[in-house]
Amino acid sequence: xxxxxxxxxxxxxxxxxxxxxxxxxxxxxxxxxxxxxxxxxxxxxxxxxxxxxxxxxxxxxxxxxxxxxxxxxxxxxxxxxxxxxxxxxxxxxxx
Numbered sequence: 380x381x382x383x384x385x386x387x388x389x390x391x392x393x394x395x396x397x398x399x400x401x402x403x404x405x406x407x408x409x410x411x412x413x414x415x416x417x418x419x420x421x422x423x424x425x426x427x428x429x430x431x432x433x434x435x436x437x438x439x440x441x442x443x444x445x446x447x448x449x450x451x452x453x454x455x456x457x458x459x460x461x462x463x464x465x466x467x468x469x470x471x472x473x474x
Contacts, residue, residue, distance in 0.1 A: 418465055430462075444470075
């Protein structure tokens with residue numbers, strides 16, 4: 380092939396996870412790592428349990444889920460949803 384693409388047969392192609400990770404953007408990986416650390420830190424300190432009890436007990440599951448939906452529309456969705464999933468709020472199956 381003349382378009383800068385080398386021709387390989389199936390025996391020469393192998394998957395190398397380290398090569399794939401080296402191609403990933405470091406900023407993106409650090410963002411997700413920072414999100415996980417921040418949410419776990421809030422959980423360790425006890426803020427997630429406090430927020431879970433405050434919102435899901437006082438407002439009820441439906442209104443708490445609506446509030447979480449509005450928050451995830453305003454704030455980045457990934458940290459909000461990771462925080463809610465880390466809270467393990469008690470909800471009925473229809474929620």
